Amino acid sequence: MRIQIVIILLLNCFLVYGQNEIIFKEPLKIQANEKISPEIKKGTILNATSITEASIDATYFHEIVAKDNNGSIVRFDARKINQFEFKEIDNTDKFWDKNLLLHQTYINLLTKGMQHELRNELNNEALEYITTLNKYNQFFEDEYFEDYMYTLVNKIHKGILRDKRPSNIYLKILKDPEPSAFIFSNGFIVVTTGLLSNIQSEDELVGVLAHEIAHFALDHHLINYSKEVDRQKRAQFWATFATVVAAGADVYLTVKNDYHIPGILTASTAAVSTELLDEISTRLGVKYNHEQEIEADKVAKEVLGVLNYDKMGLSAALTRIKNYCINTGNYNALLSSGTHPHLDERISALEAVINLEQFNQKSYSKKVSHINSYNAAIELWQFAHPNIAFVLAGRNINLGLATESDYLIKAIIKRRSSNTKESNEEVLDLLNKAKALNITSNCIIYKEEGITLIRLARKNEARKAFESYLNLLNEAMKKDYMSNNIELENEIIWTKTMLLKLDSL
Numbered sequence: 001m002r003i004q005i006v007i008i009l010l011l012n013c014f015l016v017y018g019q020n021e022i023i024f025k026e027p028l029k030i031q032a033n034e035k036i037s038p039e040i041k042k043g044t045i046l047n048a049t050s051i052t053e054a055s056i057d058a059t060y061f062h063e064i065v066a067k068d069n070n071g072s073i074v075r076f077d078a079r080k081i082n083q084f085e086f087k088e089i090d091n092t093d094k095f096w097d098k099n100l101l102l103h104q105t106y107i108n109l110l111t112k113g114m115q116h117e118l119r120n121e122l123n124n125e126a127l128e129y130i131t132t133l134n135k136y137n138q139f140f141e142d143e144y145f146e147d148y149m150y151t152l153v154n155k156i157h158k159g160i161l162r163d164k165r166p167s168n169i170y171l172k173i174l175k176d177p178e179p180s181a182f183i184f185s186n187g188f189i190v191v192t193t194g195l196l197s198n199i200q201s202e203d204e205l206v207g208v209l210a211h212e213i214a215h216f217a218l219d220h221h222l223i224n225y226s227k228e229v230d231r232q233k234r235a236q237f238w239a240t241f242a243t244v245v246a247a248g249a250d251v252y253l254t255v256k257n258d259y260h261i262p263g264i265l266t267a268s269t270a271a272v273s274t275e276l277l278d279e280i281s282t283r284l285g286v287k288y289n290h291e292q293e294i295e296a297d298k299v300a301k302e303v304l305g306v307l308n309y310d311k312m313g314l315s316a317a318l319t320r321i322k323n324y325c326i327n328t329g330n331y332n333a334l335l336s337s338g339t340h341p342h343l344d345e346r347i348s349a350l351e352a353v354i355n356l357e358q359f360n361q362k363s364y365s366k367k368v369s370h371i372n373s374y375n376a377a378i379e380l381w382q383f384a385h386p387n388i389a390f391v392l393a394g395r396n397i398n399l400g401l402a403t404e405s406d407y408l409i410k411a412i413i414k415r416r417s418s419n420t421k422e423s424n425e426e427v428l429d430l431l432n433k434a435k436a437l438n439i440t441s442n443c444i445i446y447k448e449e450g451i452t453l454i455r456l457a458r459k460n461e462a463r464k465a466f467e468s469y470l471n472l473l474n475e476a477m478k479k480d481y482m483s484n485n486i487e488l489e490n491e492i493i494w495t496k497t498m499l500l501k502l503d504s505l
Contacts, residue, residue, distance in 0.1 A: 062107050081102060092307070123184075153213070179195040194375060198324050207317050214296035241276065293346065408442065411448060447466070450465035
């Protein structure tokens with residue numbers, strides 16, 4: 001049985017990537033836009049089957065091998081493929097073969113080979129980055145949403161490259177409120193929680209994923225490989241990066257931490273210097289130039305059409321990213337950087353979306369609700385973006401998918417923005433809804449309840465709320481008695497002080 005499997009694998013490799021030849025998964029129907037040769041006139045329809053390396057008098061070049069309507073073999077210079085129109089590109093296998101031809105990826109592979117040494121260098125750099133983030137709990141675990149994304153990725157690309165490049169596609173969600181996504185040379189896609197919460201439709205998500213997969217399939221990482229990077233100092237560089245990540249790891253709320261006290265953490269992985277980020281992107285080959293970004297955008301838009309999604313999906317996603325950057329004051333992200341295109345330029349090239357609301361899909365918002373809860377907490381407690389947190393929490397509440405944290409966040413922001421009897425009663429109602437869920441013992445609810453009751457001059461009830469809060473804090477301290485938990489100690493002191501001064505407030 002094992003021998004049979006090996007033979008099948010070898011045959012598959014031979015069929016897909018023979019010596020100096022790449023055979024397409026399915027024949028590509030093409031029509032000549034002008035006269036190419038005596039046998040290929042304007043309007044001639046061919047079925048291209050492969051691209052191969054050929055030579056005449058020791059001069060090497062590349063040919064497209066095709067069949068005409070009579071089944072006869074026809075060959076022509078691969079550089080003339082742009083003089084043909086592709087017909088009936090109705091699935092992703094044909095789509096990727098078409099684009100890898102048009103963008104000369106196949107020609108580069110036939111000319112330079114697999115370049116295993118360079119790919120190995122880039123893979124090692126990517127593994128250092130991934131391992132460091134994983135070690136410090138920087139990936140958001142949501143198997144449900146990851147499974148959903150994998151179904152979308154498999155629609156876009158089958159995962160394993162047919163031309164035998166040593167890569168396949170897999171993904172993780174990064175704990176980061178900044179909307180972003182990137183892919184490494186080994187096919188590892190990283191999508192931030194911020195991106196997933198900002199976009200509001202499957203069309204947008206497919207557009208973003210297709211853009212990243214285009215970078216991967218078109219081999220942009222290898223093209224961007226920089227020999228100037230001192231790779232002998234890899235261990236030293238990534239040790240520095242790990243130190244920075246470790247210093248800021250705790251800034252991201254742990255969804256399983258029932259006794260997290262918000263507002264007391266100051267370190268952040270956002271403190272990573274611009275210089276460090278620049279070297280990371282250089283080492284990983286993700287420092288794309290102007291042409292590569294526009295190229296990947298164009299490919300993504302085409303993929304959306306092939307898969308019967310709205311072709312404006314990527315443009316909508318980029319517009320939401322732009323709006324987020326404006327709302328948070330991150331104007332640097334809006335600017336072009338040397339050869340890197342401006343966000344507005346990319347949106348314009350794709351065509352701007354007039355009405356973003358047409359991309360608001362309830363089904364998508366339901367799937368991403370768990371991530372929305374997480375981001376809402378981060379945006380409020382750590383990055384002081386209450387408006388964004390309010391929207392995210394409100395979105396989950398309106399869908400009937402709110403957690404205690406969602407009700408709590410909306411209550412706090414609402415209380416901060418108004419101090420009328422009516423608004424404070426609304427805050428109490430939100431807090432009571434949070435308590436009624438009883439999913440996690442979120443002790444902060446009692447603290448916020450006590451503060452709100454003081455506003456309403458209901459001091460006896462406020463005292464009970466603070467006493468409940470203190471009891472929960474003491475329970476947490478007993479569970480954590482082995483560590484020096486300064487945060488809990490400070491919170492206990494604050495609560496005891498409030499109980500002491502309550503009658504005078």
